[in-house]
Amino acid sequence: MANDQGTAIPDAPAGDLPAAAPLPHDGVRRRDFIHIAAVSAAGIGGLAVVYPLISQMGASADVLAESSTEIDISAIQPGQAIKAVWRKQPVFLRNLTPQEIAKADAVDITTLRDPATLAERTTAGKKNWLITMGVCTHLGCVPLGAGAGEIKGEFGGYFCPCHGSVYDTAARIRKGPAPKNLEVPLHSFTSDTIVKIG
């Protein structure tokens, strides 16, 4: 016995079972339809089962619910910075001095690895408030420079001790292996002293 694909179906004991129905003219049997329908249903069903099994490892609703955080910045004096936590990651909030702003603005951005002006990285009218992720864009360490007494690196911004990436006063990458500037998270000032991140 062979089906129309030419693969062998193991023979039933001779003469005991009813023989398979003869092939109709177009060579398609009812059983072919059943095979395709059954395997298709099993395939689609299998995919439907696999989806939740994979999706369950993604961020759960309670993790996603930590989407925004509000931070009081009233106590940060010019030249100071604080570290806050947003989505379990550090955020640097820095009150730039006029000198630091001038230093950042003096740079020709065409020479930068990841060109951006300080104005583009801050809120209009709040140019002294530099808010960035405290996550080095190289491999994710927390750069130094936000805490009091920490090394700020040769460009006066941040220095990542892991692999020596150096960021300037606008937290732009200037030297070392990191490919990008420190990321500026979505943020807005809900008042003069409260900033909402996320």
Add this chain to the structure above:
Amino acid sequence: MSFPWAQQYVPTSPFMRWMDEKLPLPRLIHGAVGPGFPVPRNLSYFWNFGVLAGVCLVIQILTGVILAMHFAPNAAIAFDSTEHIMRDVNWGWLLRYAHANGASAFFVVVYIHIFRGLFYGSYKAPREMIWLLGVVIYLLMMATGFMGYVLPWGQMSFWGAKVITGLFSAIPIVGTPLQQWLLGGFAPDNAALNRFFSLHFLLPFVIAGVVILHIWALHIPGSSNPTGVAVKQESDTVPFHPYYTAKDGFGLGIFLLVYCAFVFFMPNALGHPDNYIPANPLSTPAHIVPEWYYWPFYAILRAFTSDLVIPFTHIVLVPAKLLGVMAMFSAILLMFFLPWLDTSPVRSGHYRPLFKKFFFFGLIPCVLVLGYCGGAPAAEPFVMISQVAAIYYFAHFLIILPLVSSFERPDPLPFSITEAVLGHDGRARLAPMAAAATTPDAAGIAPAHPA
């Protein structure tokens, strides 16, 4: 696998030839569930339930391993982490409902599998080892299911753990220290929850190991069949693939429909609302019952209400509590002796007129009644009904079955599976003497043809 006419595995491509030399996994599959495994041609849908049980085990391990990624086995947060799974984790509700109802589905399938074996005499020679391993699997399932039910740390979890470990306190002298050792304390708490989680994760893999032995032991004599007559010739069998892969596939589809109906439309139908209340060591739920699959044994446990005393004195030989515990464990351990309690050479209940009556009008109603009473409150008339049913349960296996085996006159068996299916078998004309001399019948059961 063991029949001489089994199709031989022939690797067709150079890669498969190379594979066959290095790791003959395709050969193993071919011989175990493929065209190389001849199976009796007359298996009914009752023979689907072994495969279905295997599917249930896979579902439980898969969903269980995933749930363990999100669950925290700590008494302070276990309940909250269960709710976290239900509310926050992507598809967590589906995974937990699939796991909780998967346990019930596993037991439904296994109970049908067991009663199939009880009716068709699948426990008899040459398949005793398959049966014994099956009872081991069943015991492991009961332990695993119980410990899993404790993990959500709801009221039923907590009090279930307390009551079930309390069973051990009935044992004289060592009972109370044993219970404290099992719990790691005086009552269920973090230590108990942690060890139950660890064991609940481990035991399914132990079950999987015993299942492999169960299937290995099955492949030595091959499957039994509804006639109980041993395979004699090639015309008695068909290859497992495609015949039983298709039949099992169809049965699997039906099973999944029923299973999904529970998971999606009545996921809590088999659970207890009380388990959505966090565990409270100071308040026992008014009506405390185990999961439905333990009910028959729970009824036996509660059936013993008075101490065994020396007649006309007040000297207690065995307290009621210990009697109940002993009876409950005996009810399961009894199954280990079944192959030697039923001495009838005829396997299938179809050909045993007396056995059949006791099976359908005795054992089945008895277990159903015990199950109902196990889920009912511990009050009259359920206690008295449980007592009657428990007496019948033990009498059925210890007295009725051996007696029926010796007094019963079985109906004539078909000469072969082929004859049972087709109504005739060319070789049967040579029967009975010539056929008996030339056909391999491992069990040595001569067909009871009318002389």
